[in-house]
Amino acid sequence: MLNMYIDTCVETKEINADLIKIAKKLGYVTLAIEGLTKYKEVEGIKLIPRKTYTNLEIPQGIRGHIKVLEIRNIDYLKRKTNIIKRANSIELGYAVLKRLTDKQVRIFQVTKVPVELRIYDIIEVARKGGQLNGLFKLLRYAELGKVEIVLCSGAKDAYELIPPKSIINFMLELGLSEVTVLKALLNVPKHVIRGAGFDT
Amino acid sequence: LIPELLLVVAAVSLILALSAIYIAFIAIRRCRLLYKALTSKSIKKYIKTVHEKRSKSSKKRYMVFEIIASACNIKKEVIEEAIKAEFKELFGNLEMAKANISVLFFDQKTCRGVIRFRSASRPKVLATLGLVNELNGVKVVINPLRVTGTLNKAFKYMKK
Numbered sequence: 001m002l003n004m005y006i007d008t009c010v011e012t013k014e015i016n017a018d019l020i021k022i023a024k025k026l027g028y029v030t031l032a033i034e035g036l037t038k039y040k041e042v043e044g045i046k047l048i049p050r051k052t053y054t055n056l057e058i059p060q061g062i063r064g065h066i067k068v069l070e071i072r073n074i075d076y077l078k079r080k081t082n083i084i085k086r087a088n089s090i091e092l093g094y095a096v097l098k099r100l101t102d103k104q105v106r107i108f109q110v111t112k113v114p115v116e117l118r119i120y121d122i123i124e125v126a127r128k129g130g131q132l133n134g135l136f137k138l139l140r141y142a143e144l145g146k147v148e149i150v151l152c153s154g155a156k157d158a159y160e161l162i163p164p165k166s167i168i169n170f171m172l173e174l175g176l177s178e179v180t181v182l183k184a185l186l187n188v189p190k191h192v193i194r195g196a197g198f199d200t
Numbered sequence: 201l202i203p204e205l206l207l208v209v210a211a212v213s214l215i216l217a218l219s220a221i222y223i224a225f226i227a228i229r230r231c232r233l234l235y236k237a238l239t240s241k242s243i244k245k246y247i248k249t250v251h252e253k254r255s256k257s258s259k260k261r262y263m264v265f266e267i268i269a270s271a272c273n274i275k276k277e278v279i280e281e282a283i284k285a286e287f288k289e290l291f292g293n294l295e296m297a298k299a300n301i302s303v304l305f306f307d308q309k310t311c312r313g314v315i316r317f318r319s320a321s322r323p324k325v326l327a328t329l330g331l332v333n334e335l336n337g338v339k340v341v342i343n344p345l346r347v348t349g350t351l352n353k354a355f356k357y358m359k360k
Contacts, residue, residue, distance in 0.1 A: 022268050022341055123331065127289070159269075159339035166330020166344065169323040 005164045006189035008032040008050070008066065008089070009118055009152040019158035020045055026163045030193065032066050032152075039064075039198065048198050052091060060086060066196040068116065071096055084111045088195045089150055091116045092134075097125055100134030108138075109146045114188050118154030119162055119170060136175070143180055150192060151184045259319045262304070262354035263347045265329060267311045269340040276306040276313065282335050283315070283342075287328045299325060304351070307358065312345070314354045322347065 005027050011034045012019060020042050023031055029045060036049040049065040054072065069087035072095060084090065090113050092100075108115055115138060125132055141147040151171060153162040164185060171181045237243065267274065280303040288296050299321035306313035317325045329342045348354045 018270075025266070025268055026341070026343055119331075123290075157339070159333055159341055161341060162330040163341070163343050166327050168326075170327035170330070172323050173327055 004029055005185060006030040006032075006193065007152050007155070007161065008150055008189050008192060009068075009091070009116060009154050010034065010161070011154065011156045012158060015040070015042070015047060016158065019161075022158050022161050026161055028161070028164075030189075032193070036065075046198075048193060048196070053087070057083075063197045066192060066198075069113075081107065081111050084113055087113055088192050089114045089116045091118075092121075092138075094121065094125055094130070097121065097132060097135045098130050100137050102137065105137055105141050105147060109141065112148070114148040114150045114192055115142075116150045116152060117184075118152055119167055120154040120160070122174075139174060139176055142184070143176060148188050148191075149180075149184045150188050151181065152189075259349075260316055261319045261322060261347050261349065262351050263315045263317070263325065263329075264345045264354050264357045265313055265315060266343045266345055267306075267313070267335075267340050268343060269311070269335075269338055271338065272308045272311040274306070274308070274335050274338070274340075276303045278336050279303050279306060279313065279342075282332050283325075283328060286332050287324065290328060290331070291324055295321065295324060301325060305355075305358075310358070312358045314351070314358060316351075 007023075007028055007030070010019075010031045013035070015033065015036070019031075023045050024043065030048060031045065032048045032050040034050050034052060036047060039049060040047040050068060051065045052068045052070050054070045066088045067086065068089050068091050069084060070091045070093060072093040084107075090108065092115060117135070117138075122132065122135060125135075138147060138149065142149045151167055153160065153167070155161045167185060168178070168181050171184075172178065176184075267279070280301070283303070284296060284301060287299065287301065291299075299317050301315060301317045304314045304316050315325070315329075326344055329344050332342050333339060346354075346357050348357065
């Protein structure tokens with residue numbers, strides 16, 4: 001298996017041997033870990049710090065980690081597009097995944113910031129019986145090449161990492177094309193990491 | 201006599217030229233018709249249906265998988281149950297019945313095993329495997345390695 005994949009949203013609290021072993025076996029080369037303070041490289045796997053900002057508060061000029069903006073309420077988007085541009089990627093909350101209008105998706109298109117989609121979040125919304133209208137709208141725009149998406153697991157534990165093959169097939173089942181899925185797994189995460197000042 | 205002969209030759213050549221033009225015209229027309237037929241909707245539909253039929257064919261596929269865990273003392277029945285439960289939750293009872301999933305073999309030494317399923321539900325099975333996180337209370341990751349058409353090939357890959 002080629003080791004070339006990137007997971008941009010790992011939320012594990014401790015970096016242990018299990019995480020490295022599993023990531024290596026699954027074919028990951030880079031993991032962006034929430035709460036990590038410094039860049040590390042362990043047994044060939046790059047661990048990049050990542051920080052999630054809520055309520056549209058991203059300070060200017062800060063480097064050294066991937067800046068992710070969590071959007072819980074979509075109404076914020078209208079006014080503060082300049083703040084959105086400071087983020088490396090945007091993370092969408094449950095409420096946003098459920099409902100998203102064309103106008104709101106176009107904001108992502110204008111700002112050109114990639115939208116992060118977590119597989120576990122999608123599954124959880126589906127498990128709770130929620131509709132994924134917002135997600136499908138976003139996927140349609142991604143398929144047309146208007147919005148960039150980043151696919152990641154959202155693992156809270158080393159054993160929650162998802163094999164890239166499973167992510168690809170899961171997204172194929174949701175109606176995305178193979179090209180778009182591979183782009184969202186390989187190319188766009190690379191751009192996000194480079195945008196944060198790290199080499200992939 | 202010579203002008204009469206020349207007249208005949210001219211008439212014959214004219215007839216030949218006209219017939220050649222006619223044949224060329226018909227040939228071009230036929231080529232155009234053939235090109236249109238090849239790009240027509242009906243042909244495209246036919247190709248699509250053939251593809252769909254192939255994709256819906258009930259051929260068996262065998263997948264070699266690897267379990268990443270602290271200990272691999274897991275029975276194959278437990279793995280099968282966990283995969284089926286996850287599949288059922290994601291895609292429902294009908295899809296599970298169609299997929300016909302069964303774990304044929306699991307080697308506890310190498311932590312590798314073989315799953316059999318219908319080829320039409322390959323992406324669904326692959327998507328499900330990655331989402332199974334627990335087997336008998338033990339945290340695991342199931343890593344799909346390779347899909348093969350025959351059991352022998354699957355066993356060969358398993359031993360590699």
